[in-house]
Structure formats: structure tokens, C-alpha cells
Amino acid sequence: MTDTPTESSETTDTTETPEAAEAPAEEATETAEPTEAPAPPEEPSKEPDAAADLAALQERLSNLEAALAGKEEEIKALRDTAAKDAAIRDAGLPSKYAQFLHGDESAWGEQVATLLELTTKTPARPRDPAVDAQVGSDSEDRETAILRMFGLAE
Numbered sequence: 001m002t003d004t005p006t007e008s009s010e011t012t013d014t015t016e017t018p019e020a021a022e023a024p025a026e027e028a029t030e031t032a033e034p035t036e037a038p039a040p041p042e043e044p045s046k047e048p049d050a051a052a053d054l055a056a057l058q059e060r061l062s063n064l065e066a067a068l069a070g071k072e073e074e075i076k077a078l079r080d081t082a083a084k085d086a087a088i089r090d091a092g093l094p095s096k097y098a099q100f101l102h103g104d105e106s107a108w109g110e111q112v113a114t115l116l117e118l119t120t121k122t123p124a125r126p127r128d129p130a131v132d133a134q135v136g137s138d139s140e141d142r143e144t145a146i147l148r149m150f151g152l153a154e
Contacts, residue, residue: 087112093119 083105084098091112100115101108147153 084108088115091116 081098084101085095087101087105087108088095088098093112093115097115097119101111103111144153
């Protein structure tokens with residue numbers, strides 16, 4: 001008789017395992033179905049996203065076009081400056097005179113000629129020698145020598 005309860009306990013254990021195995025399979029099928037249901041609502045939401053993406057791309061394109069136009073202006077200014085420097089250097093003038101060129105390149109030739117004329121001209125009046133004199137160097141030595149003669153300088 002002691003053998004009987006052990007057999008019955010073994011039979012009850014085997015019957016519970018198939019039921020437990022069937023329950024997760026049912027839960028798996030139930031969970032799989034709800035994940036498929038939200039997929040259709042996502043498709044209509046893609047259309048507003050596409051419109052928002054298109055608007056963002058158009059805005060980015062306009063920003064890039066504005067940046068490109070700014071860079072083209074910078075390149076034009078750099079080419080203009082380089083051409084002015086070349087025109088001045090070809091004339092034999094220092095490049096600091098390039099700032100005086102203005103207008104079209106066709107007018108630069110006359111402007112360079114005028115700058116050459118102005119730089120080669122001598123002044124109508126000679127400079128005052130007092131402007132070029134070194135003040136104080138000779139006079140201080142004389143004053144010191146005179147003071148030493150009288151014993152007043154150290």
C-alpha cells in the first residue's frame with residue numbers, strides 16, 4: 001500500500017506538466033496579436049512626419065543656400081583684393097596702396113597711374129631743416145661743457 005500513493009503522486013505530477021506547457025503557449029499567442037494591432041495606426045502618423053521632414057529639409061536647404069551666397073561674396077572680395085594687390089605690385093608700388101583702388105578693374109589702371117605720379121613727385125617746397133634736425137643732442141653737450149668749465153656740472 002505504500003507503493004500506491006507514490007504511484008498516484010507520480011501520475012498527478014505528469015498531468016500537471018502538460019497543462020503548464022499549454023498555458024504559456026496560449027499567452028504567447030495572445031501577446032503576439034496585440035503587437036500587430038498598433039502597426040496600422042503608425043502608417044497614418046508617418047504622413048505628418050513626412051510633411052514635417054519636408055519642411056525641415058526645405059528650411060535647411062534655404063539656410064545652406066544663404067550660407068553659400070555669403071561664401072561666394074567672401075570669395076569675390078578676396079579675389080578683388082588679390083587683383084588690387086597684383087595691380088599695385090606690377091606698378092612697383094608697396095601693397096599698402098591697394099586700399100586706394102576702388103570701382104571696376106577697368107578704372108584701376110588710371111588710379112594706379114595717379115598713385116605712381118603722386119609717389120614720384122617731389123614736394124614743391126623743400127622741407128624745413130628744423131623738422132629733420134635732431135633736437136637736444138648737440139645743445140646738451142655744449143651746455144654740459146660750459147657748465148664744467150665753470151665747475152658747476154658734475
